[in-house]
Amino acid sequence: MIKYELIKEDKRTNARVGKIITPHGEIPTPIFMPVGTRATVKAMFPEGLKEIGAKIILGNTYHLYLRPGEDIVKKAGGLHKFMNWDRPILTDSGGFQVFSLSSTNHITDDGVEFRSHIDGSKHFITPEKSIEIQQALGSDIMMAFDECVPSDASYDYTKDSLEMTNKWAKRCKNAWTNRESQSLFGIVQGGMFKDLRTRAVEELAEMDFPGYSIGGLSVGEEKNLMFDLLAHTAVQMPKNKPRYLMGVGSPDALLEGVSDGIDMFDCVLQTRMARNGTALTSIGQVTLKNAKYKEDFNTLDEECDCYVCKNYTKAYLRHLVVTKEILSSMLISYHNLYFTLKLMENMRNAILDDRFIEFRNEFEEKYGIINN
DSSP states (O other), X not given: OOEEEEEEEOSXXXXXXXXXXXXXXXXXXXXXXXXXXXXXXXXXXXXXXXXXXXXXXXXXXXXXXXXXXXXXXXXXTSHHHHTTOOSOEEEEOSHHHHHHHOTTOEEOSSOEEEEOTTTOOEEEEOHHHHHHHHHHXXXXXXXXXXXXOOTTOOHHHHHHHHHHHHHHHHHHHXXXXXXXXXXXXXXXXXXXXXXXXXXXXXXXXXXXXXXXXXXSOSSSSOHHHHHHHHHHHHTTSOTXXXXXXXXXXXXXXXXXXXXXXXXXXEESHXXXXXXXXXXXXXXXXXXXXXXXXXXXXXXXXXTOOSHHHHHOBHHHHHHHHHTTOHHHXXXXXXXXXXHHHHHHHHHHHHHHTTOHXXXXXXXXXXXXXXXX
């Protein structure tokens, strides 16, 4: 099971530095986790992920259950061996994909019946089945099965959903048997309602999970509302356990989340933007498709020392993007993930040096983030 050690708290914000100790290595926090949906981070070699400092990556239970199937992964020796990754892995429960990818799902107190987005075949996942799949995958950190409600869900629907999700959390914990090598996080839901978020934290804390996450944010709501709910929720979460904000990873959200005391983040934004030809840089996003970069022989980001910025120009990267060369996705994904992991490292150092607010202000000014 994981262990969490709190190293330092910022004196002026709720930001904190810690470390999570897992069977496959230590994770410094706050940390960003690249998303490896189908047992691979898109357009990245495992060796490249190690080069840029990735300490933990994600696998997706829903997708791995459908293809290749958890039995095959288990026969391969678990997800670590299957994908040649010897550092920590977190698997989500599959709940978000069940609700977002299937318009024909049917929810009951027992679980969810849904049709595969691949071939239309019927499946039924219960909290116990989700844990069974994740234990077969062999991840270091598993997530409880939950319902992620849309941002416009009514109070009554969200309340009923939360009650069901917390019941499912208990069932997940009861089904969790591989406790020496795997840990289980509870997920705080509650939609856009602060009182329900508070209730979710209180009820999950009583269940005493090894860690806690915030789900159901960045699902269509205004960013200011998301930040307000995040700040309200994070400070109430247990202080001696890791806090994980699910599916959020833009630079402004990372800064806000760290300020609120979040330890772990994940997002597909970095690699998805890369495949569309957009890079994250110290002065903001760079859309390489733009014609102005056709004869720009400068490096992508003057402040970045990654392999891409040391070796390639914006003109060359633009050429790869407009000609749809696979290398464009590889190089820009590498840079975007490096940029994000470096941002997390810089935030950790700033907290340790008692200058987190100054670092945040400097970064936001240069990046062009406007706070209302």
